[in-house]
Amino acid sequence: MTVMTIEGKDKLELLLDMTEHPENYSEQELEQLLADGECRELYQLMTEANQAFEVRKAERVADEVMNGEWERFADRHYPASGTKISALAVAFRKWRKLAATVAGVAVLSGMAYAAVYINGMQYKGEAPETGVTETVGADKPAMMQTEEKRDTVTVRPRQFENVALEQIVSELAAHYMLKVDFRSEKSKAVRLYFRWNPQDSPAKVAEALNMFNQVSVSIVDGCIVVE
Amino acid sequence: MFKKEKMEQLFRSHYGAMYRLARGILHDDEESKDVVSEVFARLLDSDLQPAAGKIQQYLLTGVRNRCCDIISHRCVQERMRRLYPMDVSACSSPVGENEERLQAILRYAGTSLAPQCYRVFRMRFEAGMQYKEIAGELGISIPAVYKHLSQALRKIRSQLKNDGYDY
Numbered sequence: 001m002t003v004m005t006i007e008g009k010d011k012l013e014l015l016l017d018m019t020e021h022p023e024n025y026s027e028q029e030l031e032q033l034l035a036d037g038e039c040r041e042l043y044q045l046m047t048e049a050n051q052a053f054e055v056r057k058a059e060r061v062a063d064e065v066m067n068g069e070w071e072r073f074a075d076r077h078y079p080a081s082g083t084k085i086s087a088l089a090v091a092f093r094k095w096r097k098l099a100a101t102v103a104g105v106a107v108l109s110g111m112a113y114a115a116v117y118i119n120g121m122q123y124k125g126e127a128p129e130t131g132v133t134e135t136v137g138a139d140k141p142a143m144m145q146t147e148e149k150r151d152t153v154t155v156r157p158r159q160f161e162n163v164a165l166e167q168i169v170s171e172l173a174a175h176y177m178l179k180v181d182f183r184s185e186k187s188k189a190v191r192l193y194f195r196w197n198p199q200d201s202p203a204k205v206a207e208a209l210n211m212f213n214q215v216s217v218s219i220v221d222g223c224i225v226v227e
Numbered sequence: 228m229f230k231k232e233k234m235e236q237l238f239r240s241h242y243g244a245m246y247r248l249a250r251g252i253l254h255d256d257e258e259s260k261d262v263v264s265e266v267f268a269r270l271l272d273s274d275l276q277p278a279a280g281k282i283q284q285y286l287l288t289g290v291r292n293r294c295c296d297i298i299s300h301r302c303v304q305e306r307m308r309r310l311y312p313m314d315v316s317a318c319s320s321p322v323g324e325n326e327e328r329l330q331a332i333l334r335y336a337g338t339s340l341a342p343q344c345y346r347v348f349r350m351r352f353e354a355g356m357q358y359k360e361i362a363g364e365l366g367i368s369i370p371a372v373y374k375h376l377s378q379a380l381r382k383i384r385s386q387l388k389n390d391g392y393d394y
Binding site for chain 2: 012049066191
């Protein structure tokens with residue numbers, strides 16, 4: 001495929017066709033077309049035009065949607081009998097947090113052990129699988145978190161779901177053998193959804209983290225600096 | 228733990244902005260509602276009590292990050308079909324800054340496009356109609372639909388650039 005024409009279409013017509021029938025093109029063809037400067041700009045404009053109309057629609061219906069959604073939210077999180085969640089639910093939440101904390105400590109200890117082990121000896125664990133995403137969710141039962149993190153030294157991408165930046169950075173530091181310097185206490189508590197590929201360089205991971213507005217990460221002299 | 232009254236106050240104060248942001252990124256009503264509800268549930272689940280002046284930023288950031296995460300899990304074809312940004316970081320731009328640009332796009336479309344061209348533009352990007360449906364509705368050919376859309380996009384882009392908006 002050439003960028004300029006396919007079946008006599010100019011590149012913008014081709015781009016318009018791709019947005020309606022992307023299944024007719026390979027990922028490579030889509031990316032090739034978007035590598036063209038004008039196509040990239042016009043595609044961005046299409047996404048923004050769509051976004052602008054969606055925002056306008058949302059403004060019109062927001063109040064109505066909100067009323068219905070509040071009812072749904074209140075039913076789910078505030079049982080009808082009281083003004084707050086039942087004692088059982090509170091107890092369950094506390095238990096879940098405690099379990100997650102215990103699992104976190106166990107995992108970090110395991111990571112430290114794994115890091116030392118790798119540093120001193122050849123890793124003889126299971127062959128890493130690539131292309132599989134692991135999910136570490138704060139809401140998952142502690143048992144599952146422990147299971148998932150047992151093979152911490154791995155090249156599998158990992159999905160952090162609603163995980164504190166402090167925990168994410170400590171895992172990165174253990175993996176890349178770097179120190180950590182949090183220059184802002186506040187940033188430790190920031191919670192992120194973040195996909196980490198352990199095969200990426202620390203600089204690339206820092207760049208990805210910096211996509212989040214409230215995070216500023218840099219690698220300085222063997223140290224992950226978080227501001 | 229937020230009491231129901233406090234949570235309702237937060238919900239009603241911030242829902243509109245959160246829903247608008249999610250809908251603008253995801254272009255889907257149901258998914259947007261789920262994302263907003265999830266962010267409130269997370270706030271409820273956590274012991275965080277963001278300072279009064281920071282709560283909106285906290286909630287909007289939560290929505291934006293969750294939306295980015297959803298998009299990042301979609302393949303290129305799916306992103307293109309739903310007109311999502313190819314670069315996930317593009318949906319991380321500050322809300323206010325982006326809204327001004329979106330308003331400019333709608334303004335240019337409404338004031339500088341010829342009536343038929345504007346009609347086609349809205350049918351495609353507002354109503355989400357397929358090219359064949361637009362052609363059928365307006366009694367024109369599919370190549371004519373392409374032509375109108377090409378003209379509209381190029382004209383709006385040119386005006387954005389003239390007014391100093393970056394690409």
